[in-house]
Amino acid sequence: MATNINRDNGVVELVNPPKFEYGQKVRAKKYVRNDGTFPGREVGDIIVSKGDVGYVTSIGTFLQQFYIYGIDFYELGYRVGMRGKELDLIDEEVSIDEAIKVIKEQAHG
Template sequence: MGTKISRDHDIVELVNPPKFEYGQKVRCNKYVRNDGTFPGREVGDIIVNKGDLGYVTSIGSFLQQFYIYGIDFYDLGYRVGMRGKELDLIEDAHDADDDIDDEAYVEKEPI
């Protein structure tokens, strides 16, 4: 009896808008191993741990089927391409702007 491998061949994410936007803070929800595309590390090495935090810095696609999000894992010092299902939204970039106190802002008059 062989191992059942889950495939996403029937899913085409690109028919919908991306799940994440530039600047959003995300958390990795699984351990991610190097599939051979991460330079300087052995295939199979864990390159991102479950719970690591990062920011969306790019949005691309793979096989005209999946969105790939470039995530800057600032504590690790590098970026990794991730699938949307590997990430959870922590903070919307627009929500961070809402924290600014408008009353505290004082416009200076020109000299």
């Protein structure tokens, strides 16, 4: 049986610049479950809860259609790839240096 991939009715985000930039602080708009790509957790486990806060640490693409933002959820201790529609910007004035400082502090416990 073929799996149907939701392609958002042909919307191609890549014709526009990314919605978010490196270092920006964002909040998850919804719960995110493991689709099998998150190591150490069962498929279907909730890995990000609505309201969790993190920083954009990478920007990639998927299916030559969507931006995927690597979000460091520093309080959770891991990064998750998310779509722009799953995120809200918290503070546009967060500098990259400030984001790096928070991430480093979290890494050193």
